[in-house]
Amino acid sequence: MVTESLASWARGAQALALLSAAQEKGYTTYLASARTAEEFADFSGLPARTAGNVLAALVAHGVAEEADGRFRLTEDMAGALGGLVDFAAQIDEAVLRARLVGSITRTGEGALTPSDALVVARANALRPSAPGAGALVEALFESAPEMWAAMADGRLLDVGSGVSGFVLSAATVLPHMRATTIEVVPTVAAVAAERASELGVSDRIDVRVLDARDFDEPAAFDAAFWAQPFFPVPVRAATIAMILRSLRPGGYLLVQQLDGPDAPLRRLVAEAQQLPFAKPIDDVALELSAAGFELIRTVRTDLGPVALLRRPLH
Ligand SMILES: C[S@@+](CC[C@H](N)C(=O)[O-])C[C@H]1O[C@@H](n2cnc3c(N)ncnc32)[C@H](O)[C@@H]1O
Known part of the structure; x- marks a missing residue:
C-alpha cells in the first residue's frame, strides 16, 4: 500500500x-x-x-x-x-542519485556537473592506498592472466580513468607497469594525478585530460581497460575505434559489467544520461566484436562479469 x-x-x-x-x-x-x-x-x-x-x-x-x-x-x-571502496563517496553518490531522480522527473535533465562527476568517480573506484587493493586487482586478473603479464612490463591505456582506482591499485603491485589514463573531466583527472603522486608512481602514470575519442597514439599500448558502463551511447563507437587503433596487434582489452538489480529508478537515471543501463557483458562483447575486436573469453569474477578481447594480429 x-x-x-x-x-x-x-x-x-x-x-x-x-x-x-x-x-x-x-x-x-x-x-x-x-x-x-x-x-x-x-x-x-x-x-x-x-x-x-x-x-x-x-x-x-x-x-x-x-x-x-x-x-x-x-x-x-x-x-x-576504511574499506577497499570509498564508502564516504558512496554516501555522497546516494544523495546525488536522489537529487537526479527529482530533477529528471521534473525536467528530464540528468546531466552531471564536474563536482557530481567527481562524486561518481570516487564512489566507483577502489582506494589504492587501502590494504589489499592491489591484491584484489591481481585476483581479478586470474581470469585474464595473459593481460596481466602484458601489463606487468608493458603500457596500459586506461579509458575513462575516473580517479584511477584500478590503475593505481595495479601500479602498487606491478612495479614496471606504465600507464596512460584518459579522463574528460579536469577536476576528476586532477584527483587521479594527486593520488599517483601520493603513491609515488607519477613517473609511471601519464594522466591525460581529454575526450577519449580524440586520443591519438596508434599501436602504442599492450593492453587497455575501458570503463564502458560510464560511456554514453553517442560516444561509444568512436571510443571503441580509438581503443582498437591504440592497441598494438594482439593487444588486450578488458571490460567489466556493472552488476546491480534492474531497479527502475537506476534505469531512470542511467537512461536520462544516455548510459547503457546494466548492459549484459555478452552484449558488450558483441558491440566490441562488431567493431573489429576478437573475443577471447567472458568470465564471472568476484567483481562482476568481465570480457577479455584483443586486437586481431592481422
Ligand atoms: C567512474 S570512472 C570509472 C572508474 C575507474 N575506471 C577507476 O578505476 O577508478 C569513469 C569515467 O569515465 C569518464 N568518461 C566518460 N566519458 C568519457 C569520454 N568520452 N572521454 C573520457 N572520459 C570519459 C567519466 O568522466 C568518468 O570519470
Missing part, C-alpha cells in the same frame, strides 16, 4: 540525510574514538539536547554504539569507511 510505503521511503530518506550530514560535518571521523555526549556536543557546536538526539539516531541506525557512557563508530561503520 502506498500509504505504508511512504513511511518507509521517508525513513530511508531521513536516514540518508543523517548519515550524509554526519559525514560532511566530520562526526564520523570524530567518533572513530570513543566520546562522551558532552564532548560530542562541544565538537559539533549543537545544543546539548540536539547533539544527544543525533547520537541516539546514529546508534539506532547502526552507525555508532554506546558503551559506558561513551559513543563511537560501530565496527561495521568503521570497516566500511
Whole structure:
C-alpha cells in the first residue's frame, strides 16, 4: 500500500540525510574514538539536547554504539569507511542519485556537473592506498592472466580513468607497469594525478585530460581497460575505434559489467544520461566484436562479469 510505503521511503530518506550530514560535518571521523555526549556536543557546536538526539539516531541506525557512557563508530561503520571502496563517496553518490531522480522527473535533465562527476568517480573506484587493493586487482586478473603479464612490463591505456582506482591499485603491485589514463573531466583527472603522486608512481602514470575519442597514439599500448558502463551511447563507437587503433596487434582489452538489480529508478537515471543501463557483458562483447575486436573469453569474477578481447594480429 502506498500509504505504508511512504513511511518507509521517508525513513530511508531521513536516514540518508543523517548519515550524509554526519559525514560532511566530520562526526564520523570524530567518533572513530570513543566520546562522551558532552564532548560530542562541544565538537559539533549543537545544543546539548540536539547533539544527544543525533547520537541516539546514529546508534539506532547502526552507525555508532554506546558503551559506558561513551559513543563511537560501530565496527561495521568503521570497516566500511576504511574499506577497499570509498564508502564516504558512496554516501555522497546516494544523495546525488536522489537529487537526479527529482530533477529528471521534473525536467528530464540528468546531466552531471564536474563536482557530481567527481562524486561518481570516487564512489566507483577502489582506494589504492587501502590494504589489499592491489591484491584484489591481481585476483581479478586470474581470469585474464595473459593481460596481466602484458601489463606487468608493458603500457596500459586506461579509458575513462575516473580517479584511477584500478590503475593505481595495479601500479602498487606491478612495479614496471606504465600507464596512460584518459579522463574528460579536469577536476576528476586532477584527483587521479594527486593520488599517483601520493603513491609515488607519477613517473609511471601519464594522466591525460581529454575526450577519449580524440586520443591519438596508434599501436602504442599492450593492453587497455575501458570503463564502458560510464560511456554514453553517442560516444561509444568512436571510443571503441580509438581503443582498437591504440592497441598494438594482439593487444588486450578488458571490460567489466556493472552488476546491480534492474531497479527502475537506476534505469531512470542511467537512461536520462544516455548510459547503457546494466548492459549484459555478452552484449558488450558483441558491440566490441562488431567493431573489429576478437573475443577471447567472458568470465564471472568476484567483481562482476568481465570480457577479455584483443586486437586481431592481422
Ligand atoms: C567512474 S570512472 C570509472 C572508474 C575507474 N575506471 C577507476 O578505476 O577508478 C569513469 C569515467 O569515465 C569518464 N568518461 C566518460 N566519458 C568519457 C569520454 N568520452 N572521454 C573520457 N572520459 C570519459 C567519466 O568522466 C568518468 O570519470
